[in-house]
Amino acid sequence: MSYLIFYVPITLVVMIVLEACKRDDPRQIAKRSLANFGVLTGVLALMSIVVFFVNKYF
Amino acid sequence: MKLTGIVMAAALVLTALSWVVLGRGFAQRRGIAFLAAWFVPGMGHALLGKWRKGLFMFGLLAGTYAFGLWLSGWRTVSFDDNPFYNVGQYGSGMTMLLGGLLGDPKAFPRDDVPKSWYDPGLLYCCVTGLLNLVIMLSVFEVKAPEAGKPEAPAPQGSPGAGA
Numbered sequence: 001m002s003y004l005i006f007y008v009p010i011t012l013v014v015m016i017v018l019e020a021c022k023r024d025d026p027r028q029i030a031k032r033s034l035a036n037f038g039v040l041t042g043v044l045a046l047m048s049i050v051v052f053f054v055n056k057y058f
Numbered sequence: 059m060k061l062t063g064i065v066m067a068a069a070l071v072l073t074a075l076s077w078v079v080l081g082r083g084f085a086q087r088r089g090i091a092f093l094a095a096w097f098v099p100g101m102g103h104a105l106l107g108k109w110r111k112g113l114f115m116f117g118l119l120a121g122t123y124a125f126g127l128w129l130s131g132w133r134t135v136s137f138d139d140n141p142f143y144n145v146g147q148y149g150s151g152m153t154m155l156l157g158g159l160l161g162d163p164k165a166f167p168r169d170d171v172p173k174s175w176y177d178p179g180l181l182y183c184c185v186t187g188l189l190n191l192v193i194m195l196s197v198f199e200v201k202a203p204e205a206g207k208p209e210a211p212a213p214q215g216s217p218g219a220g221a
Contacts, residue, residue: 006129006178010185013122017189020115021196024108 012037062158069096069151084202095194097151099186102197115193119186123153126182129171134160135180143180149187157183 015033023029076089087106095102099119104112127134134157135143147153 003174
């Protein structure tokens with residue numbers, strides 16, 4: 001199994017802690033953490049694809 | 059281990075000083091809570107009355123740290139393993155103490171987990187300490203309780219919420 005699997009729990013923990021420091025409502029914390037996790041993962045995935053194609057064709 | 063003892067002693071002295079210097083009232087409690095949050099993650103919030111949040115923070119960080127320890131063979135990050143990750147553990151008194159107690163032998167290698175898991179294990183231990191610094195600072199976000207005011211406002215029950 002690739003060690004990349006460990007990206008998910010640690011990123012979720014970081015997002016939850018950052019949100020829990022700002023808010024008190026558990027629902028809001030969960031919602032905002034997941035949203036931030038999704039955005040961060042999306043940006044990383046997108047940039048990885050860009051880097052992949054840059055390396056392949058340029 | 060000597061450095062761990064020095065830092066622990068310095069933190070204790072700072073706690074005692076803040077007790078004297080900050081005077082009475084919420085400012086004093088906040089100062090003590092800030093330093094206590096370094097020793098035990100979540101302790102600061104618990105001391106300021108937000109014990110549920112403190113317990114949640116402690117559980118989250120303890121789970122992350124335990125997972126990191128499991129990945130690295132129940133040994134913390136020694137200076138030889140990775141100096142940067144080792145310093146990251148200083149963000150919390152508990153991780154620093156455990157690092158001093160368990161960190162001397164190198165964590166690597168371990169037979170029952172893939173070798174590529176070793177670095178994430180060290181990272182988990184380091185991130186626990188760093189996240190505790192954020193939790194410590196968030197102690198200053200806790201507002202002083204007002205007499206007769208409930209801790210949290212009543213939720214507004216709107217059926218279309220979240221749409």
